[in-house]
Amino acid sequence: MSPTEIDAVIFSSCSSDQYSASIIAEMLGIKPKIAQRIDNLCNSGTTAVISGYGLIASGLCKSALIVGAESRNSPGRTLGWDVTRGSFALPIYWATMYARNHMRTYGTTEEQMAMVAVKNRKNASKNPNALYRKRITVDEVMASKRITYPLKLLDCSSLCTGASAILLLSEVMSSRRVENPVYVTGIGAQTNSASLSKVMSDMNGTGTAKIAAKDAYDMAKKTPKDIDVAELHDAFSIMEIMAYEDLGFVDRGMGGRFVEKGMVATNTRGGILGCGHPLGATGISQVAEITAQLSGDAGRRQVKGCKTGLVHNLSAGGTSATIIILGVD
Amino acid sequence: MSPTEIDAVIFSSCSSDQYSASIIAEMLGIKPKIAQRIDNLCNSGTTAVISGYGLIASGLCKSALIVGAESRNSPGRTLGWDVTRGSFALPIYWATMYARNHMRTYGTTEEQMAMVAVKNRKNASKNPNALYRKRITVDEVMASKRITYPLKLLDCSSLCTGASAILLLSEVMSSRRVENPVYVTGIGAQTNSASLSKVMSDMNGTGTAKIAAKDAYDMAKKTPKDIDVAELHDAFSIMEIMAYEDLGFVDRGMGGRFVEKGMVATNTRGGILGCGHPLGATGISQVAEITAQLSGDAGRRQVKGCKTGLVHNLSAGGTSATIIILGVD
Numbered sequence: 131m132s133p134t135e136i137d138a139v140i141f142s143s144c145s146s147d148q149y150s151a152s153i154i155a156e157m158l159g160i161k162p163k164i165a166q167r168i169d170n171l172c173n174s175g176t177t178a179v180i181s182g183y184g185l186i187a188s189g190l191c192k193s194a195l196i197v198g199a200e201s202r203n204s205p206g207r208t209l210g211w212d213v214t215r216g217s218f219a220l221p222i223y224w225a226t227m228y229a230r231n232h233m234r235t236y237g238t239t240e241e242q243m244a245m246v247a248v249k250n251r252k253n254a255s256k257n258p259n260a261l262y263r264k265r266i267t268v269d270e271v272m273a274s275k276r277i278t279y280p281l282k283l284l285d286c287s288s289l290c291t292g293a294s295a296i297l298l299l300s301e302v303m304s305s306r307r308v309e310n311p312v313y314v315t316g317i318g319a320q321t322n323s324a325s326l327s328k329v330m331s332d333m334n335g336t337g338t339a340k341i342a343a344k345d346a347y348d349m350a351k352k353t354p355k356d357i358d359v360a361e362l363h364d365a366f367s368i369m370e371i372m373a374y375e376d377l378g379f380v381d382r383g384m385g386g387r388f389v390e391k392g393m394v395a396t397n398t399r400g401g402i403l404g405c406g407h408p409l410g411a412t413g414i415s416q417v418a419e420i421t422a423q424l425s426g427d428a429g430r431r432q433v434k435g436c437k438t439g440l441v442h443n444l445s446a447g448g449t450s451a452t453i454i455i456l457g458v459d
Numbered sequence: 460m461s462p463t464e465i466d467a468v469i470f471s472s473c474s475s476d477q478y479s480a481s482i483i484a485e486m487l488g489i490k491p492k493i494a495q496r497i498d499n500l501c502n503s504g505t506t507a508v509i510s511g512y513g514l515i516a517s518g519l520c521k522s523a524l525i526v527g528a529e530s531r532n533s534p535g536r537t538l539g540w541d542v543t544r545g546s547f548a549l550p551i552y553w554a555t556m557y558a559r560n561h562m563r564t565y566g567t568t569e570e571q572m573a574m575v576a577v578k579n580r581k582n583a584s585k586n587p588n589a590l591y592r593k594r595i596t597v598d599e600v601m602a603s604k605r606i607t608y609p610l611k612l613l614d615c616s617s618l619c620t621g622a623s624a625i626l627l628l629s630e631v632m633s634s635r636r637v638e639n640p641v642y643v644t645g646i647g648a649q650t651n652s653a654s655l656s657k658v659m660s661d662m663n664g665t666g667t668a669k670i671a672a673k674d675a676y677d678m679a680k681k682t683p684k685d686i687d688v689a690e691l692h693d694a695f696s697i698m699e700i701m702a703y704e705d706l707g708f709v710d711r712g713m714g715g716r717f718v719e720k721g722m723v724a725t726n727t728r729g730g731i732l733g734c735g736h737p738l739g740a741t742g743i744s745q746v747a748e749i750t751a752q753l754s755g756d757a758g759r760r761q762v763k764g765c766k767t768g769l770v771h772n773l774s775a776g777g778t779s780a781t782i783i784i785l786g787v788d
Contacts, residue, residue, distance in 0.1 A: 139650070146475035148535050149500045152653035152779055163674070165650040165779060166506045167498045171478045177495045184513030190646060206477050317519060321468070321494040324481035345492070450481055450494060 131297070131307060137191035138164040142178035142198040143410035144171060144206030154197055163191060171206055172365065173445035174198065175294070175413020176319075176452035182298045183314055192300045198411030199293035206409045207289050209446055214327035222286060224326055224447035225366035226278040231333040232368060233280065238386035240280050244271035245389045246367040247284050247403050254400025256431040261290050261406035285367040287401075292408030294415040312424045315438075316350025316455030318342035326447045334383075336448035339376040346440075346453040347378075354378035357455075358436035359423045360394055361416035363444040364401040373442050377453075395433040398423060416441040417454060424458045460626070460636060466520035467493040471507035471527040472739035473500060473535030483526055492520060500535050501694065502774035503527065504623070504742020505648075505781035511627045512643055521629045527740030528622035535738045536618050538775055543656035551615060553655055553776035554695035555607040560662040561697060562609065567715035569609050573600035574718045575696035576613050576732050583729025585760040590619050590735035614696040616730075621737030623744040641753045644767075645679025645784030647671035655776045663712075665777035668705040675769075675782035676707075683707035686784075687765035688752045689723055690745035692773040693730040702771050706782075724762040727752060745770040746783060753787045 139162045141151035151165035164185060170177040175198045182194035200206070210219045218224075232238040248268055254260035266284060274283040304311040320341040322329050329337060347353060354377055362377075364370040371385035374396075380388040399405055399419040402412060420439035422428045441454040468491045470480035480494035493514060499506040504527045511523035529535070539548045547553075561567040577597055583589035595613060603612040633640040649670040651658050658666060676682060683706055691706075693699040700714035703725075709717045728734055728748040731741060749768035751757045770783040 144477060146534060148473060148498070148538075148540055149653050149775060151499065152650050152774070153540065155650055156652040156654060156657065161649070161651050163648045163650070163671075164506065164509060165499060166510065169477070169496045169498075170480065170494060177493065180493060180519065181495060181510050181513065184510065184515075184517040184519055186513075187517030187519075188513040189516065190509065190513055205475060209477075211477055211482065319492045320490070321481050321484055321492070322490050323485040324478050325485060328485065342492075445481070446478060 133158055133160045136160045136162055136193050136195050138162050138182060138185050138194035140178045140182050140194055140196045141167045142174040142196065142414060143167060143200055144169050144174060144204045145200065146205055160195065169410065170450065171445040172409050173413060173443050173450050173452055174410040176441060176443040176454060179413065179417055179454060180317055180319060180452065183317060186298060186300050192303050194298045195295060196298060196414055197295040198414040200291065200408035200410045202289050202291045204409055212325050214325040221365065222277055222281060225368055226281055228333060228372060229280050229368040232371065235334060236383035236386065238371060240272065241268055242386035242389055243285055243367040243371065244268045246364060246370045247271050249389065250364060250397045250401040250403040253398050253431060254404025257400050260400040260404045262404050281366060287365045287403050287407045290406030290408050292406060292411045294411045294418055296414055296418050296421065310425060310458060312421045312456050312458055314454060315457045316346035316352065318345030318453040319451065321450035323449050326449060329447065329449050336372060336376050336444065336451060338448055338451035339373065339442060339444065339453065342451045342453040343377050346455050350455040350457065352438060352455060356438045357394055357440045358438050359398060359420060359433045360396050360440040360442065361399065361419050362396055362401065362442045364397055364403050365407060367403065370396065377440065377442060398428065398431045398433060413443045416443060420456050424456055462487055462489045465489045465491055465522050465524050467491050467511060467514050467523035469507045469511050469523055469525045470496040471503040471525065471743060472496060472529055473498050473503060473533045474529065475534055489524065498739065499779065500774040501738050501741060502772050502779050502781055503739040505770060505772040505783060508742065508746055508783060509646055509648060509781065512646060515627060515629050521632050523627045524624060525627060525743055526624040527743040529620065529737035529739045531618050531620045533738055541654050543654040550694065551606055551610060554697055555610055557662060557701060558609050558697040561700065564663060565712035565715065567700060569601065570597055571715035571718055572614055572696040572700065573597045575693060575699045576600050578718065579693060579726045579730040579732040582727050582760060583733025586729050589729040589733045591733050610695060616694045616732050616736045619735030619737050621735060621740045623740045623747055625743055625747050625750065639754060639787060641750045641785050641787055643783060644786045645675035645681065647674030647782040648780065650779035652778050655778060658778050665701055665705045665773065665780060667777055667780035668702065668771060668773065668782065671780045671782040672706050675784050679784040679786065681767060681784060685767045686723055686769045687767050688727060688749060688762045689725050689769040689771065690728065690748050691725055691730065691771045693726055693732050694736060696732065699725065706769065706771060727757065727760045727762060742772045745772060749785050753785055
């Protein structure tokens, strides 16, 4: 496909650079109809995919290049704009509250959280694009530096510099050019607030993710049982455990036990724990991984026979969530 | 309409604030499916309208609140990222080149440019939301401080703090709730580059606006003759003269004479020269004005019997352009 055939360039980033979608288009030799930068904090990448879907499904465009990029010192790295957090502007504080609550309410253990990190780092070891390719053990997670109680260094993802891109095509265009196209079949999104205090009335789950998942399942005409492979927002290990529950893979409170069984292949690229978290790029990397899996192009980390995949992305303690379901015929 | 019925909140701004669409949603008591901030420099507002159109026309949303806001000291105010401009990072330098070329090539006069400013300030005098409500004369423009040759202070718009918002509804939703809905009937957009040097090979027009206008006219099944009222990107008076030509209101080179005749009602709200230029808000203000005109809600500045309106917006010397056509039944 020639750059001249690309109708839209959407750039996802929390950076403060001006006119950056047009700069990227120029550097790539693309003269798109539409260039736009989108930001929505950690959820930027999936929000950009939704915007691209809208431009194409509405008939305005036939193709969209969706690019995410972030530098390690992104202005999105602290949540200082949220006055309801007081001095607790770093994301680890909300993750700590969620982890403490899950342990207290459901008996989830530190070892179960550690197992999430171990699994994702194992997956990352098979991903040449991952930031952390060295495998780790539960003992190593447990012995890593304690940041808060109960979160340790290896329960936490790391901000990093990174980029990712996908090409989204109309159904007609993809059927002509791609042998086995992967389709966006379901989209759900929900924003409950920007302030964390407004979404903490029920700490036993992420309300936004539950609403978004329902909408995405409905649109895709799928249920949690249909999901073969999923990318989950594991900025902290507890978040993956909560995602299992929010997405309906297991009943509420059973997430800690689910990681021990692992009936769904999750975070096969290594997730955020394994790949690092370049904010605006993360959501697009998630979509790229599920696309690779469903295309059979995931190399050493290929999940055999997968037909339906899901992307789960959050911003700022789950104040907003996006769920995208992908599928092959 | 209740805030709870709004499916998307799109925020248009060049500001560096994080998660700002979600902050606006929370402050307004809206829990939208989708919240996103869009930036595309001066063209941000119209780009946000296009994104909202995509979300609705694709079926993902039924309604979108599109909000633009900018502070006077916005980081979008200089074009320092464009290395091809050298030290000439302020917008007035490209406007000066366009003005000099138009005078040399087509015999456009300083007085004709001044007449654009006089007309738009006259219109602004009838707009309670305009920044500059005092009428001016051609003599006053000619005698105002010379910034470059041939541009004088009153040929130039002013950055300012400002905001605007529109509510975009699906056809079904608007038919139930709005007595005389105004429809988006045509959309055209084109980005040729971010760097000015890449679009200056033909200074006799704005290539992006010409392409975008053709696409918008085609989609709306309209011609330039059908346009009753238009908001044009008059960041500098010369830009409105060029817009007449780029949009096909007159032949190339005849824009200077068109302002003397004024067959189309242009910049009835006062344009950017009269209202000021809060970057991310401008495109939305333009759409709001055309909507008010077509609804018959424009008060003292109402254009009688108008049925079809056009919005023309540019970024960074015309490196990108958006044209939106609106209409009533």
